[in-house]
Amino acid sequence: MHCHRFQPTPFSRRDLLRRCALGFGGVALQALLREESIAAANADPPSEPLAPRTPHFPPKARNVIFLYMDGGPSQVDTFDYKPLLEKYHGRDPREVIGDLAPTQFDNVGKVLKSQWSFQRRGQSGAWVSDLFPHLADPEVIDEIAFIKSMTSKFSEHTSANYFLHTGSGLQGRPSMGAWLGYGLGTMNRNLPGFVVLNGGLIPPGGLDCFGSGFLPAAYQGSVFLPREQPIANIHPNEVNPELQRNKLRLISRLDQSVLAASGGDPQIEGMIGNYE
Template sequence: MTTRREFLQKSAMGFGTLALSGVMEQELLGAPNPLYPKVPHFAPRAKHVIFLYMDGGVSQVDSFDPKPQLAKEHGQAPKFAVDATVFNNNGNLLKSPWAFNRYGASGLPISDLFPHIGSCADDLCVMRSMTAFSPNHPNANYALHSGHVLSGRPSMGAWVSYGLGTLSQNLPSYVVIHGGQVPAGGLQNFGNGFLTANHQGSIFLNDHPVLQNTSPLEATADMQRQKLAFLHDMDGSLEARLSHAEAIESAIQNYELAARMQMEVPDVTDISKESKATQQLYGLDAPYENTRSYAAQCLMARRLVERGVRFVELTINPGNGDRWDQHSNLVDGHQKNAAAVDQPIAGLIKDLKSRGLLDDTLLVFSGEFGRTP
């Protein structure tokens, strides 16, 4: 009988052999980019992820999870325990201020906050079984992004990048379209953790320029390619002298990717090239400024996915005065936040579907937690 210790020792030796064979294969093939597309154990149905991150915690009972019993007990004291060390001024139960309507052939109940998303009901899968690990925003954000309440672990986007690689050699495999407000917990929500640095989220601004220093200094693309090839040879010599140090390899790969992005990013982020009908679908002509801002993010996300980016995460715009974190003034805050994202998200779903991209693109709409009823 094999003991637990023997099993782990044999497993570790096996993993080491696999790793060694991978290194030898890379040396024989000329050390290809580690972000090249990888062949997983099972063919994934989804090839891309667009994570619509609702920072602050959109209320589940006011959006996609109606609670009829909550309406019956409105105004009563809660019958469940609430941790007084976190919230020491607890109120009574509050029913949803919004009505729910059934949408689509599925009859999916969605609140009045999201009429545009409601028109996409039959393309949605609502999960009502999720729970939160922590009532604190930073720890809950870490749990949402990495599965751990403490920082330092690889984020979802980093794992997708590590597991699948990228379909584009001129763009990162993991992009965060930054709406302007850093979430609680900071940029570690988009970090690579113990994975190499080329798997961390690359921050694109929802503004102009999207990235700094993306305009090449060379007069022609051919001159830039020659310069990049020369730098690659120089970096390779340094890397060899340092015995292929992992940190050096990652730095070289990131710098080379940055150079290639100079040619790709200005074009892929230029949403003015989209048709007027497409821009209207997303809400780029909406009267509300924050709708237009989030519409630009959603449209940019679709363009990035089309170019082969594996994981795109969108953060919300701070122009509403708050995230989805309404400890008070729930109605005004949630109405403004919903107005900013409702039409753009519905437009993104419909646009992806019309282009055949929804078949292999997973859209995730989630905050770090909801609200206590």
């Protein structure tokens, strides 16, 4: 196809590149100036709950990923070597440690040693069972920090999960992710500061393990479900972009009316903010 109405460009290729470069630079400058204005306002209490905050110490990590292995192998079969289990294997626990406090697990039977042997690995001398032959490589095991100082007095799963996720065995305390968002904020303003990838089984204790407790609801975890659409109603169904924008404006007005009717409930406000 030949266009007989073609008109030569009034400026050269060099002029085109120069004008485009300045145009793109202007767009980038606008975003940078916005970030600088937010950073300048950070000296006062930020208006945005998840605005980035300056930490007390230089940060060594940009993100925190916590893998909670609900139903995973026991610590005594992985990295926590207990030689006394071998010594007292097959004996009644009461013969070893005396009377047990009454729990739902006080009639489980005899002391059982691990089915796997342990060896010290790497320069750190970390105990590793034969379950993890590849982790035994010194270049791998010396890059892992093992925290064995965490203990609890909770023999029940729900309270123990609260303690692990929030530092308290009582329900209603902020989770670790909520504290991180409260103290540091997030650099990404288009995503929640704290997300939970639900593998299909919420741990005992439920959503309170990821909640914000007495902190504002904006810091609670946003749960992503294990399916093709992790967040419900996140993908637009309308083909027409204008119709989608009108729909979002209507949803926003409805959200604000519900929020006003609730008297500014922080839970509702947090849910609206996370969805947006």
